[in-house]
Amino acid sequence: MAITVVGSVAYDSVETPAGKYERQLAGAATYFSLAASYFTDVRVIAVVGEDFGHEQEAIFKAHKIDIQGIERAAGKTFFWQGSYMENLNEAKTHQTDLNVFAGFQPKIPDAYRDSEFLFLANIDPLLQRRVREAMPHVKLVAGDTMNYWIKDHRPALLEVLAGLDILLINDTETRMLAGKNNLVLAARQVLSLGPKTLVVKHGEYGATAFFAPDITKGDSATAIRAFRAPALPLDEVVDPTGAGDSFAGGFFGYLASQRDITPGAFRRAMFYGGVMGSFAVERFGTERLQHLDRKEIDSRFNLFRELTHLE
Amino acid sequence: MAITVVGSVAYDSVETPAGKYERQLAGAATYFSLAASYFTDVRVIAVVGEDFGHEQEAIFKAHKIDIQGIERAAGKTFFWQGSYMENLNEAKTHQTDLNVFAGFQPKIPDAYRDSEFLFLANIDPLLQRRVREAMPHVKLVAGDTMNYWIKDHRPALLEVLAGLDILLINDTETRMLAGKNNLVLAARQVLSLGPKTLVVKHGEYGATAFFAPDITKGDSATAIRAFRAPALPLDEVVDPTGAGDSFAGGFFGYLASQRDITPGAFRRAMFYGGVMGSFAVERFGTERLQHLDRKEIDSRFNLFRELTHLE
Numbered sequence: 001m002a003i004t005v006v007g008s009v010a011y012d013s014v015e016t017p018a019g020k021y022e023r024q025l026a027g028a029a030t031y032f033s034l035a036a037s038y039f040t041d042v043r044v045i046a047v048v049g050e051d052f053g054h055e056q057e058a059i060f061k062a063h064k065i066d067i068q069g070i071e072r073a074a075g076k077t078f079f080w081q082g083s084y085m086e087n088l089n090e091a092k093t094h095q096t097d098l099n100v101f102a103g104f105q106p107k108i109p110d111a112y113r114d115s116e117f118l119f120l121a122n123i124d125p126l127l128q129r130r131v132r133e134a135m136p137h138v139k140l141v142a143g144d145t146m147n148y149w150i151k152d153h154r155p156a157l158l159e160v161l162a163g164l165d166i167l168l169i170n171d172t173e174t175r176m177l178a179g180k181n182n183l184v185l186a187a188r189q190v191l192s193l194g195p196k197t198l199v200v201k202h203g204e205y206g207a208t209a210f211f212a213p214d215i216t217k218g219d220s221a222t223a224i225r226a227f228r229a230p231a232l233p234l235d236e237v238v239d240p241t242g243a244g245d246s247f248a249g250g251f252f253g254y255l256a257s258q259r260d261i262t263p264g265a266f267r268r269a270m271f272y273g274g275v276m277g278s279f280a281v282e283r284f285g286t287e288r289l290q291h292l293d294r295k296e297i298d299s300r301f302n303l304f305r306e307l308t309h310l311e
Numbered sequence: 312m313a314i315t316v317v318g319s320v321a322y323d324s325v326e327t328p329a330g331k332y333e334r335q336l337a338g339a340a341t342y343f344s345l346a347a348s349y350f351t352d353v354r355v356i357a358v359v360g361e362d363f364g365h366e367q368e369a370i371f372k373a374h375k376i377d378i379q380g381i382e383r384a385a386g387k388t389f390f391w392q393g394s395y396m397e398n399l400n401e402a403k404t405h406q407t408d409l410n411v412f413a414g415f416q417p418k419i420p421d422a423y424r425d426s427e428f429l430f431l432a433n434i435d436p437l438l439q440r441r442v443r444e445a446m447p448h449v450k451l452v453a454g455d456t457m458n459y460w461i462k463d464h465r466p467a468l469l470e471v472l473a474g475l476d477i478l479l480i481n482d483t484e485t486r487m488l489a490g491k492n493n494l495v496l497a498a499r500q501v502l503s504l505g506p507k508t509l510v511v512k513h514g515e516y517g518a519t520a521f522f523a524p525d526i527t528k529g530d531s532a533t534a535i536r537a538f539r540a541p542a543l544p545l546d547e548v549v550d551p552t553g554a555g556d557s558f559a560g561g562f563f564g565y566l567a568s569q570r571d572i573t574p575g576a577f578r579r580a581m582f583y584g585g586v587m588g589s590f591a592v593e594r595f596g597t598e599r600l601q602h603l604d605r606k607e608i609d610s611r612f613n614l615f616r617e618l619t620h621l622e
Contacts, residue, residue, distance in 0.1 A: 183515065184546040204494065205516035208544060228618050230539045233519060235495040267621050307539050308619050310578050 001139070001256050002041040004112045005029050006131045007121025007245075008101060009046040009070060010078040012285065017085060018238040024285040025056050027078065028121035028144070031242035034289040035249025035276040036119075037063035038297055040256040043112045045069035045131065049076040049100045059290060068109045073100040088237050089203050106131050113137075117256040120164075121245065122146050125156040132163050140261070142166035142252055144244070150177050162194035168248050170201045184210075187226075199251070199270070201244050201277075206230040209270055229270035230308050232278040232300070239284045243277045246289060250276025268301075275300045312450070312567050314347055315423045316340050317356040317442045318432025318556075319412060320363070320381060321389040323596065328396060329549040335596040336367050338389065339432035339455070342553035345600040346560025346587040347430075348374035349608055351567040354423045356380035356442065360387040360411045370601060379420045384411040399548050400514050417442050424448075428567040431475075432556065433457050436467040443474050451572070453477035453563055455555070461488050473505035479559050481512045495521075498537075510562070510581070512555050512588075517541040520581055540581035541619050543589040543611070550595045554588045557600060561587025579612075586611045 007029030013022045033042040043066040048056075052072065060067045078101040082091040106127055118135055120128040120143035128143060143164050149157050150173060161167060167190065171183065177193075178186035183200065187210035190198050198210045209227045213219035251273030258265040275297055279288045318340030324333045344353040354377040359367075363383065371378045389412035393402040417438055429446055431439040431454035439454060454475050460468050461484060472478060478501065482494065488504075489497035494511065498521035501509050509521045520538045524530035562584030569576040586608055590599045 182546060182548070184544045187544075188546070202516060205513060206539075210544075226544050226618060228517075228541045228544075230619075233495045233498075233521075233537050233539075235493060235499070237493070264622055271621065305621065307537060308541075309621070310582065310616065311575055 001116040002043060002112075002114070003036055003117040003119055003252060003256050004043045004045060004069070004108070004115040004135065004138075005032050005036070005119040005121060006045040006106050006127070007032065007119075007123055008078055009044070009048050009052070010080055010101075011051075012241060013079075013081040014239060014241055014285070015083040015085060016088070016237075016239050016284075018236065019284065021284050023079070025059055026080070026242065026285055028123075028242075028245045030286060031245035031280065031289065032119060032121055032249040032252075033060070033065045034063060034286055035246040035280070036253030036256070037065050037249075038276075038292060038294055039250070039253035039272070040117075042066065042253070043069060043109075043115060045106050045108060045112070047071045047073050047100050047104045048078075049073060052077050059286070062290070066111070069107070069112055071107060073103070075100045077101075082241070084240055088240050091241070108134050116140070117142075117252065119143065119248065119252050120160065121248075122149075125149055125153055125160045128160045129156065129163070132160065140165050140255065142168060142248070144168050144248060145173065147173060147176055158193060161190075164195045166197045166199060166252075167195040168199040168201065168244070168251070170203070170244065174198070174200050183208075199273075201247055202231070203243075204231050204233075206274060207247065207270060209266070227267055227270060229267075229274050230304060231274050232304065232307070234278065234281065237281045240281050241285065242289075243281050246280035247273040247277035250274075271301055271304045272297070274304055312427040313352040313354060313423075313425070314428040314430055314563060314567050315354045315356065315380075315419070315426035315446065315449075316343050316347070316430040316432060317417050317438070318343065318430075318434055319389055320355070320357040320359050321391055321412075322362075323552060324390075324392040325550060325552055325596070326394040326396060327399070327548075327550050327595075329547065330595065332595050334390070336370055337391070337553065337596055339434075339553075339556045341597060342556035342591065342600065343430060343432055343560040343563075344371070344376045345374060345597055346557040346591070347564030347567070348376050348560075349587075349603060349605055350561070350564035350583070351428075353377065353564070354380060354420075354426060356417050356419060356423070358382045358384050358411050358415045359389075360384060363388050370597070373601070377422070380418070380423055382418060384414070386411045388412075393552070395551055399551050402552070419445050427451070428453075428563060430454065430559065430563050431471065432559075433460075436460055436464055436471045439471045440467065440474070443471065451476050451566065453479060453559070455479050455559060456484065458484060458487055469504060472501075475506045477508045477510060477563075478506040479510040479512065479555070479562070481514070481555065485509070485511050494519075508577075510584075512558055513542070514554075515542050515544075517585060518558065518581060520577070538578055538581060540578075540585050541615060542585050543615065543618070545589065545592065548592045551592050552596065553600075554592050557591035558584040558588040561585075582612055582615045583608070585615055
């Protein structure tokens with residue numbers, strides 16, 4: 001089933017201990033849609049400037065990603081410059097030019113309206129909410145956010161959370177959103193804000209899904225169930241940019257490819273999230289995500305299984 | 312098969328956000344031997360002072376732990392006072408009185424000499440080495456160390472590492488020992504120092520075992536194989552003291568209980584390590600480790616399986 005994703009399509013300039021690159025196609029919606037495209041049909045809603053051309057379009061088209069929802073506006077595409085020279089786990093931002101993104105008003109093409117899955121990548125929660133409300137019939141909606149929205153746009157963010165099936169954020173964001181340091185207590189607090197499932201991304205330590213108690217199945221109101229997926233121990237992280245968005249794309253893409261979202265399908269989706277995140281960081285930018293095939297992906301999935309399973 | 316463990320038996324005074332306690336029986340060898348005692352026979356080599364009495368002996372004896380290797384010396388038992396008020400992952404030391412431990416000369420009772428497993432808990436590498444050399448016929452030897460020995464006693468520590476089958480340390484210690492920030496590269500470097508297996512403990516994120524390449528099986532010299540075991544997401548960590556030693560006790564105790572150390576047995580041992588660590592931190596000091604039974608332990612083992620397995 002098709003996924004519609006709304007988020008940023010951008011140019012990044014990035015420096016890491018392994019090297020650097022200038023103005024390459026990036027952005028959360030780009031990483032997400034490339035990762036998800038190996039599993040299902042993906043449709044993108046975003047805005048770009050006049051500097052977005054055939055070369056960039058071709059990257060999406062090579063993965064059969066629908067980009068009729070990528071609007072061309074007068075001006076330049078969103079630009080981010082950052083580095084990871086001291087700490088591969090945390091980007092240092094040197095420059096952020098919102099450009100055309102500052103006036104982004106998501107428009108949903110008619111052809112996207114039968115999408116059954118919706119992913120709200122990390123953008124202004126007011127826009128996330130608007131897209132969510134414009135697509136009331138989706139079967140499953142997941143989203144991301146970041147410290148900036150949690151700190152300074154809380155009321156708007158809370159309205160988004162109330163409408164989410166799955167929230168995917170990292171450890172720091174979970175603790176900040178809940179105002180609690182213990183991760184389980186923080187997760188319980190976040191789940192009380194609306195999401196039925198919280199996926200906490202731990203970077204090199206993998207990710208944990210926390211499920212809201214299902215009182216119809218006899219869970220107590222404070223019960224919490226969880227599932228932990230590993231990350232692959234890598235001897236070189238070339239570029240951590242987009243790892244979280246690639247996780248989300250692998251995770252949600254796999255879920256959307258399944259007829260029913262069983263507990264088993266959900267667990268496999270967590271593994272595929274880790275798999276796509278591990279590919280993303282092996283090369284600069286989106287390079288590795290552009291050139292994969294399903295066989296490589298499934299072979300790495302099996303590696304994740306061997307890494308964690310008793311037999 | 313029996314394990315001999317050499318290490319500290321101590322009194323701890325500890326404060327955590329959940330409360331505090333004064334002068335309770337503790338020390339690496341105590342946590343280790345209590346955790347391991349649920350799986351196999353354990354024999355302790357340590358030194359205590361005149362303040363170590365029947366009450367403390369009874370704790371070991373209730374678990375059939377052999378303490379004829381615990382020497383009584385004139386003076387007071389090793390004392391440590393610490394707190395975890397700001398960060399549950401890192402102890403702040405307020406006082407360390409080595410007392411009788413300062414002159415510790417490990418003596419190995421004859422009855423211990425048929426032990427097939429040896430655990431060198433975190434003590435002066437000179438003493439670790441002496442015990443190792445006095446027990447040349449053990450089948451498997453594992454050990455722990457800490458930042459102090461890595462930084463200031465490196466030559467002595469390197470001699471210990473050369474004789475280890477398994478080294479168990481945490482992330483920070485691994486990076487410090489190898490002088491490398493990437494965990495896989497650091498692990499590869501540590502494995503080149505002697506241990507055939509390195510178990511890196513990640514605290515709330517579980518633990519990873521890294522196996523040295525087996526060139527007789529066609530591994531390349533830089534190949535690395537790994538296994539990741541989870542930690543249990545806990546809604547309250549009452550007292551983190553001894554978590555790592557309890558992990559080591561569960562891990563090595565389970566291994567020693569197996570007729571053959573197959574890859575499957577090793578993986579289950581990693582899970583039992585996490586299980587015993589998760590119990591340890593649920594109550595103050597060694598309280599929880601003192602009052603377990605194998606049924607509770609195996610029930611939590613199954614929880615760890617559910618937490619990580621696809622089906």
